[in-house]
Amino acid sequence: xxxxxINIAVQAGHVHAIVGENGAGKSTLxxxxxxxxxxxxxxxxxxxxxxxxASPSDAxxxxxxxxxxxxxxxxxxxxxxxxxxxxxxTKGAWVDFGRAKSRINEIADKYGxxxxxxxxxxxxxxxxxxxxxILKVLYRGARILILDEPTAVLVPQEVxxxxxxxxxxxxxxxxxxxxxHKLDEVxxxxxxxxxIRRGTTVATVDPSEVTAHDLAELMVxxxxxxxxxxxxxxxxxxxxxLDGVTVTSPDGRTxxxxxxxxxxxxxxxxxxxxxxxxxxxxxxxVMGIRPISxxxxxxxxxxxxxxxxxxxxxxxxxxxxxDRTRQGLLLEAPLWENRMLGHQTEVxxxxxxxxxxxxxxxxxxxxxxxxxxxxPSIDIPASALSGGNQQKLIVGREMSGTxxxxxxxxxxxxxxxxxxxxxxxxxxxxxxxxxAVLLISADLDELIGMSDSLSVILRGRLVADFxxxxxxxxDLGSAMTGATTSAEGAA
Amino acid sequence: xxxxxxxxxxxxxLAAPVLAIIFSLLIASIVLLAVGDSPLVVFxxxxxxGVRPRTxxxxxxxxxxxxxxxxxxxxxxxxxxxNIGVDGQYRLAxxxxxxxxxxxxxxxxxxxxxxxxVAMLVGAMWAGIAGVLRAYRGVSExxxxxxxxxxxxxxIAYMLRPGRLAVSTQGSNNxxxxxxxxxxHVPGFAFVPGTETKxxxxxxxxVLVGVAYWYMLNRTRFGFDLRAxxxxxxxxxxSGVSVKRMIVTAMLLSGAVAGLxxxxxxxGGSYSYSLDFPAGLGFTGIAIAxxxxxxxxxxxxxxxxxxxxxxxAQILDxxxxxxxxxxxxxxxxxxxxxxAYELVRRYxxxxxxxxxxxxxxxxxxxxxxGSDMGAPV
Numbered sequence: 125x126x127x128x129x130i131n132i133a134v135q136a137g138h139v140h141a142i143v144g145e146n147g148a149g150k151s152t153l154x155x156x157x158x159x160x161x162x163x164x165x166x167x168x169x170x171x172x173x174x175x176x177x178a179s180p181s182d183a184x185x186x187x188x189x190x191x192x193x194x195x196x197x198x199x200x201x202x203x204x205x206x207x208x209x210x211x212x213x214t215k216g217a218w219v220d221f222g223r224a225k226s227r228i229n230e231i232a233d234k235y236g237x238x239x240x241x242x243x244x245x246x247x248x249x250x251x252x253x254x255x256x257x258i259l260k261v262l263y264r265g266a267r268i269l270i271l272d273e274p275t276a277v278l279v280p281q282e283v284x285x286x287x288x289x290x291x292x293x294x295x296x297x298x299x300x301x302x303x304x305h306k307l308d309e310v311x312x313x314x315x316x317x318x319x320i321r322r323g324t325t326v327a328t329v330d331p332s333e334v335t336a337h338d339l340a341e342l343m344v345x346x347x348x349x350x351x352x353x354x355x356x357x358x359x360x361x362x363x364x365x366l367d368g369v370t371v372t373s374p375d376g377r378t379x380x381x382x383x384x385x386x387x388x389x390x391x392x393x394x395x396x397x398x399x400x401x402x403x404x405x406x407x408x409x410v411m412g413i414r415p416i417s418x419x420x421x422x423x424x425x426x427x428x429x430x431x432x433x434x435x436x437x438x439x440x441x442x443x444x445x446x447d448r449t450r451q452g453l454l455l456e457a458p459l460w461e462n463r464m465l466g467h468q469t470e471v472x473x474x475x476x477x478x479x480x481x482x483x484x485x486x487x488x489x490x491x492x493x494x495x496x497x498x499x500p501s502i503d504i505p506a507s508a509l510s511g512g513n514q515q516k517l518i519v520g521r522e523m524s525g526t527x528x529x530x531x532x533x534x535x536x537x538x539x540x541x542x543x544x545x546x547x548x549x550x551x552x553x554x555x556x557x558x559x560a561v562l563l564i565s566a567d568l569d570e571l572i573g574m575s576d577s578l579s580v581i582l583r584g585r586l587v588a589d590f591x592x593x594x595x596x597x598x599d600l601g602s603a604m605t606g607a608t609t610s611a612e613g614a615a
Numbered sequence: 616x617x618x619x620x621x622x623x624x625x626x627x628x629l630a631a632p633v634l635a636i637i638f639s640l641l642i643a644s645i646v647l648l649a650v651g652d653s654p655l656v657v658f659x660x661x662x663x664x665g666v667r668p669r670t671x672x673x674x675x676x677x678x679x680x681x682x683x684x685x686x687x688x689x690x691x692x693x694x695x696x697x698n699i700g701v702d703g704q705y706r707l708a709x710x711x712x713x714x715x716x717x718x719x720x721x722x723x724x725x726x727x728x729x730x731x732x733v734a735m736l737v738g739a740m741w742a743g744i745a746g747v748l749r750a751y752r753g754v755s756e757x758x759x760x761x762x763x764x765x766x767x768x769x770x771i772a773y774m775l776r777p778g779r780l781a782v783s784t785q786g787s788n789n790x791x792x793x794x795x796x797x798x799x800h801v802p803g804f805a806f807v808p809g810t811e812t813k814x815x816x817x818x819x820x821x822v823l824v825g826v827a828y829w830y831m832l833n834r835t836r837f838g839f840d841l842r843a844x845x846x847x848x849x850x851x852x853x854s855g856v857s858v859k860r861m862i863v864t865a866m867l868l869s870g871a872v873a874g875l876x877x878x879x880x881x882x883g884g885s886y887s888y889s890l891d892f893p894a895g896l897g898f899t900g901i902a903i904a905x906x907x908x909x910x911x912x913x914x915x916x917x918x919x920x921x922x923x924x925x926x927x928a929q930i931l932d933x934x935x936x937x938x939x940x941x942x943x944x945x946x947x948x949x950x951x952x953x954x955a956y957e958l959v960r961r962y963x964x965x966x967x968x969x970x971x972x973x974x975x976x977x978x979x980x981x982x983x984x985g986s987d988m989g990a991p992v
Contacts, residue, residue: 411853413853432855433852433853434856434857435855436855437854443853447849451850451853452850454846454847454850455847457842457843457846461839464839465854466853469836474836477835477837479833479835479838479839499971505964505967508964508967508970
């Protein structure tokens with residue numbers, strides 16, 4: 125059962141938001157409404173009539189349209205062709221593009237969704253593509269639109285445009301069901317908000333009466349965790365020292381330039397920066413994945429600059445990768461094999477040249493228990509888990525054994541609030557036990573709360589150091605974008 | 616949660632190949648009806664002939680070579696390497712090993728062993744060329760192995776001449792390497808009662824290769840690295856696998872097993888590499904590896920099925936039915952099995968996601984932080 129006792133009443137002409145943590149059952153609910161999954165019990169009514177949605181075409185017939193989070197468009201088709209695909213108006217044996225086009229223009233005008241019907245989809249930006257998806261649904265006569273995390277792929281300006289469009293749709297009497305976990309957005313656009321937790325509806329609230337904080341607590345069912353470190357555990361024992369590390373790409377571009385810092389035992393060094401400013405390269409350089417063109421990397425007193433990744437890992441430098449599905453998991457492999465990934469030469473996973481199945485499986489059970497990975501078994505493939513649970517497994521794996529140094533890239537990205545607190549807890553405990561952590565994150569609250577010292581990376585260089593006790597997110601933000609480059613405070 | 620060997624899981628695993636076989640029988644029936652033959656009569660004839668003792672031995676023998684070839688291909692497949700070059704590798708290996716075997720004279724088991732080792736070495740080297748090109752020059756192994764097949768054919772034609780590695784066979788225009796003396800033969804044994812035809816001694820080697828392949832893949836760190844690289848190269852790199860080294864090693868291993876493909880025939884039957892040495896086994900191996908999903912047991916069934924179809928179809932010419940009907944069946948089995956496996960895979964994934972969903976719906980073991988305020992509202 126992924127959903128039970130879901131009770132939602134959506135008013136016509138409303139934007140109704142559904143919020144919940146990862147794996148709370150939002151997607152399952154949407155799939156039920158779109159006819160992809162049939163409920164075992166209960167009924168769905170549209171405009172007072174009970175409907176049986178056995179397939180997406182039933183849903184479309186009932187006036188329900190779905191705008192998926194991942195666009196389902198053919199890149200080499202025009203907007204027009206994409207919209208009519210599967211529902212082409214015909215004239216004899218031919219597609220009547222003229223008629224289709226005038227209808228699309230009509231819809232686009234009515235709802236303020238401007239897109240050139242003749243443009244190829246591959247030339248469109250993300251915001252335009254999303255408009256095409258919405259047009260596609262409207263073209264099929266939908267009166268109720270379901271938008272699944274529509275803002276996840278948009279930049280702030282595009283989010284504003286989308287919300288304007290949603291208000292237009294609403295004023296024309298259409299109903300929008302808006303799924304998200306970005307609470308600020310939900311509060312700004314929704315007329316009513318339903319909170320889902322663990323597969324069931326826990327509350328329906330009026331956005332004018334709640335704060336983002338209230339919503340988050342409803343989602344989690346408990347108080348929100350705060351990232352914070354208590355006493356300093358920083359020692360004077362250096363664990364990782366980078367001295368003038370420079371990395372150039374094969375085509376000669378400088379990716380990292382003269383990076384120097386020292387992380388001591390019991391210290392968390394936070395790296396702030398807009399994504400793509402060299403964070404990934406920094407991780408790769410430390411982990412021995414990318415060759416370093418000049419400078420040195422020391423682990424304790426040992427020069428590990430030229431070491432291969434496996435040797436670096438065996439020496440106790442573990443990493444939570446930035447992109448979990450590409451770098452952190454074997455999606456087709458069972459969880460217990462994923463436990464071994466990156467640690468396939470170490471206890472409890474290996475015995476000499478052989479794999480220690482028993483050891484690896486037992487330890488996977490431990491991680492599943494300690495890190496609350498919600499899975500029916502350790503034999504199912506990693507791809508069956510939700511993103512948050514995948515992340516918990518990876519964090520559990522990389523904090524197992526005896527790491528001296530943890531390179532943590534976005535350790536709590538995509539996990540729910542409860543798991544976030546647990547991961548922070550584990551990091552605090554490990555830090556107290558002397559672990560050195562290089563923390564790379566896009567979450568400024570996390571960086572400020574969890575770091576003993578903070579540096580900002582911009583275009584491959586460390587441009588500023590801050591004291592996390594006194595810095596504000598605004599200070600960090602302007603340093604990240606290069607608005608100020610002067611170093612301030614001590615780190 | 617059902618265990619690894621629950622009846623349900625076994626049924627799901629078998630569903631795909633069984634569906635594929637039924638589908639291929641259907642297609643073959645349509646073809647037979649279209650040319651005016653009765654499918655039932657034809658299938659009956661194949662079945663009757665196929666279970667005769669002699670045909671059964673031939674089926675086992677053919678399956679032995681198919682099996683080795685398919686395992687060679689499967690080693691590459693497990694790492695997303697497409698070794699189309701098994702064909703060239705085993706032919707070149709068999710030819711050179713035959714020449715060495717004919718030239719030396721050693722006591723009995725040692726002689727055959729040397730021939731086998733030479734074959735493995737040659738196969739490994741020939742495949743290794745493609746591996747090195749792929750790892751250090753980025754050349755697609757698909758292209759390079761196809762080209763190496765053509766080069767192998769040329770090298771064999773050049774070497775297999777009187778005065779070089781070949782001697783003329785008396786009373787025919789066939790030429791081949793100097794026959795390997797008795798000390799290098801690997802005797803067959805009578806296994807199926809009611810026929811003089813013997814089963815290749817190499818059948819044991821094939822079983823051994825299968826067990827070693829399974830063990831390597833599932834029980835060794837090397838096998839884990841190999842599978843990890845095949846599933847996700849980027850994840851393997853992050854985990855510390857040297858992908859370049861894995862590519863070369865996997866191609867060397869694949870080539871070494873490919874070198875064995877010609878051995879049952881060479882040391883158990885012809886004792887010489889001549890112009891009529893069987894060719895094309897490498898390509899059959901690709902189809903069987905697909906059919907068996909690179910699984911050592913699956914490949915064994917695939918090889919037996921394939922060999923059964925090949926051998927039992929020999930009777931059809933006598934019945935006035937083109938024996939190529941077996942090729943049609945083999946082809947449709949491979950095509951439909953790929954589709955069927957994908958369907959089963961999706962079904963299983965959906966089922967697993969449902970199980971995960973059920974787990975989520977249950978209350979968590981213990982919330983780790985924060986005071987639990989209980990469910991508001």
